[in-house]
Amino acid sequence: METILYQVADNIATITLNRPETLNAFSDQMIDETTSALKQAGRDEAVRCVMITGNGRAFSSGQDLADVTARAGSFSIGDHLRHGYNQLITTMIALEKPIIGAINGVAAGAGCGVALAADLRIASDRASFMLAFSKVGLIPDSGVNWLLPRLVGYARAYEMAITADKIPAARAYEWGMVNRVVPHDQVWETAVAWATSLAAGPTLAYGLTKRIMHKTWDMSLPEALAYEAYLQEVAGRSADNKEGVRAFLEKRAAHFTGK
Numbered sequence: 001m002e003t004i005l006y007q008v009a010d011n012i013a014t015i016t017l018n019r020p021e022t023l024n025a026f027s028d029q030m031i032d033e034t035t036s037a038l039k040q041a042g043r044d045e046a047v048r049c050v051m052i053t054g055n056g057r058a059f060s061s062g063q064d065l066a067d068v069t070a071r072a073g074s075f076s077i078g079d080h081l082r083h084g085y086n087q088l089i090t091t092m093i094a095l096e097k098p099i100i101g102a103i104n105g106v107a108a109g110a111g112c113g114v115a116l117a118a119d120l121r122i123a124s125d126r127a128s129f130m131l132a133f134s135k136v137g138l139i140p141d142s143g144v145n146w147l148l149p150r151l152v153g154y155a156r157a158y159e160m161a162i163t164a165d166k167i168p169a170a171r172a173y174e175w176g177m178v179n180r181v182v183p184h185d186q187v188w189e190t191a192v193a194w195a196t197s198l199a200a201g202p203t204l205a206y207g208l209t210k211r212i213m214h215k216t217w218d219m220s221l222p223e224a225l226a227y228e229a230y231l232q233e234v235a236g237r238s239a240d241n242k243e244g245v246r247a248f249l250e251k252r253a254a255h256f257t258g259k
């Protein structure tokens with residue numbers, strides 16, 4: 001990996017976007033490496049929580065605009081999305097382990113899309129979110145049109161898209177885009193503390209919860225209830241369910257294995 005750092009320790013995989021000279025703009029290589037790292041975290045049984053952050057003062061400034069100018073006239077942005085960002089966002093949503101975004105600075109354009117595709121966001125009080133797409137004459141992509149209105153509602157999402165205004169962390173919290181805002185120097189330790197706690201949790205149940213919460217958006221109530229019964233059957237057969245019940249009855253902390 002040349003554009004990101006990938007590290008696994010204490011059941012937590014950490015992905016650090018690492019092109020600080022461009023505010024961690026996404027080159028094709030960084031899109032591919034981030035996607036590969038997420039897939040690797042998904043396959044690795046030792047990984048029970050994933051963290052994603054940016055090196056330097058930004059989370060990510062989105063698509064590398066210097067690369068855009070080097071494109072041939074026949075270049076297809078649609079294909080670029082299909083083969084790049086769409087794979088990245090789909091991998092994040094399909095990864096059945098919690099992903100924490102430690103949002104250390106500005107998250108713009110596709111960088112905002114990646115931040116929103118994390119399951120939980122802890123933002124530095126210096127962070128901001130910006131749908132920079134319209135500034136370069138584009139529509140939002142990288143899942144933003146699906147993710148953002150669900151978090152903040154259509155009017156706020158549309159406003160962010162057409163103004164490209166920077167939404168500071170405090171307002172993002174008020175709008176429901178982030179779970180916590182902490183002083184800048186505490187963002188990393190807060191994210192690690194949360195990840196450590198999640199990595200000791202019932203990983204299978206966390207993963208199935210992520211799956212069902214995404215799937216039920218498009219379901220009727222009867223379909224959602226049926227799907228709950230189906231997945232609860234799976235969770236109910238897990239070692240963690242047995243351990244959780246036993247631990248409650250024995251009045252002790254549960255020791256979950258994630259299985």
Ligand code: T3D
Nearest residue numbers: 021022023025061062063064065066080108109110132133
């Ligand atoms: O094309 C497709 O495939 C479709 C996909 C599109 C997805 C998208 O993400 S479209 C949106 C692309 N992103 C942007 O339009 C954001 C561009 N950046 C900015 O607006 C600003 O940089 C920020 C608001 C993010 C931060 O502003 P500021 O003032 O804190 O920093 P800065 O001075 O603008 O940037 C610092 C350096 O990073 C600077 O380089 P230099 O002058 O120090 O050598 C700047 O050029 C570089 N940089 C920032 N963003 C990008 C970038 N370099 C390449 N690509 C960038 N996106």
